[in-house]
Amino acid sequence: GAVVSQHPSWVICKSGTSVKIECRSLDFQATTMFWYRQFPKQSLMLMATSNEGSKATYEQGVEKDKFLINHASLTLSTLTVTSAHPEDSSFYICSARDPRGTGYEQYFGPGTRLTVT
Amino acid sequence: RKEVEQDPGPFNVPEGATVAFNCTYSNSASQSFFWYRQDCRKEPKLLMSVYSSGNEDGRFTAQLNRASQYISLLIRDSKLSDSATYLCVVPPEGTASKLTFGTGTRLQVTL
Numbered sequence: 001g002a003v004v005s006q007h008p009s010w011v012i013c014k015s016g017t018s019v020k021i022e023c024r025s026l027d028f029q030a031t032t033m034f035w036y037r038q039f040p041k042q043s044l045m046l047m048a049t050s051n052e053g054s055k056a057t058y059e060q061g062v063e064k065d066k067f068l069i070n071h072a073s074l075t076l077s078t079l080t081v082t083s084a085h086p087e088d089s090s091f092y093i094c095s096a097r098d099p100r101g102t103g104y105e106q107y108f109g110p111g112t113r114l115t116v117t
Numbered sequence: 118r119k120e121v122e123q124d125p126g127p128f129n130v131p132e133g134a135t136v137a138f139n140c141t142y143s144n145s146a147s148q149s150f151f152w153y154r155q156d157c158r159k160e161p162k163l164l165m166s167v168y169s170s171g172n173e174d175g176r177f178t179a180q181l182n183r184a185s186q187y188i189s190l191l192i193r194d195s196k197l198s199d200s201a202t203y204l205c206v207v208p209p210e211g212t213a214s215k216l217t218f219g220t221g222t223r224l225q226v227t228l
Contacts, residue, residue: 034215034216041205042220043218043219043220043221044218046162046215046216091158093161105163106216107163108161108162108165111159111160112160113158
């Protein structure tokens with residue numbers, strides 16, 4: 001399957017600071033990447049769809065000014081959690097759609113565990 | 118009705134057992150279906166796609182029942198390493214983008 005990397009794998013930050021998470025597709029070009037969040041014992045929740053060369057599309061209830069997404073190239077999307085608070089502590093996972101298959105398969109990065117103190 | 122529904126389990130089965138999960142979906146127009154596996158504190162990994170005719174990959178068999186709007190995953194000869202949460206995924210019709218995840222079914226294979 002396709003390979004997607006994510007960095008950092010975990011981060012601890014103080015309340016009020018900003019954290020940037022990178023998502024890279026390593027062996028394919030992804031015009032579309034996705035950002036999910038998962039709280040303990042809950043299902044993955046899509047936060048936003050990241051489109052290369054255009055603005056991200058946010059899901060209802062997700063603050064676009066708090067979760068800044070930049071799809072800088074066909075292999076890189078970044079998520080910046082601005083002014084993080086303890087309730088933002090979660091497991092953030094990105095995925096990229098592999099255009100070489102049916103177009104529906106998504107491959108996930110290993111995730112970033114964010115803890116805000 | 119939720120877009121995708123799964124029994125959260127947990128399903129506790131002994132090693133070597135055969136176990137099956139079902140997942141119901143609400144959109145009758147859905148065309149593609151997937152099973153993902155997620156280990157604790159890890160990212161989901163694509164396990165298999167579900168085709169209309171059903172498909173098999175080693176000990177794993179996936180089937181689609183359009184009339185009743187559910188997909189199933191059968192695991193034969195369960196192994197300890199099969200312990201994980203199995204996620205049913207259904208992309209909405211007409212888009213290659215968003216995936217809708219079920220809450221997952223937790224499987225625990227024991228000695």
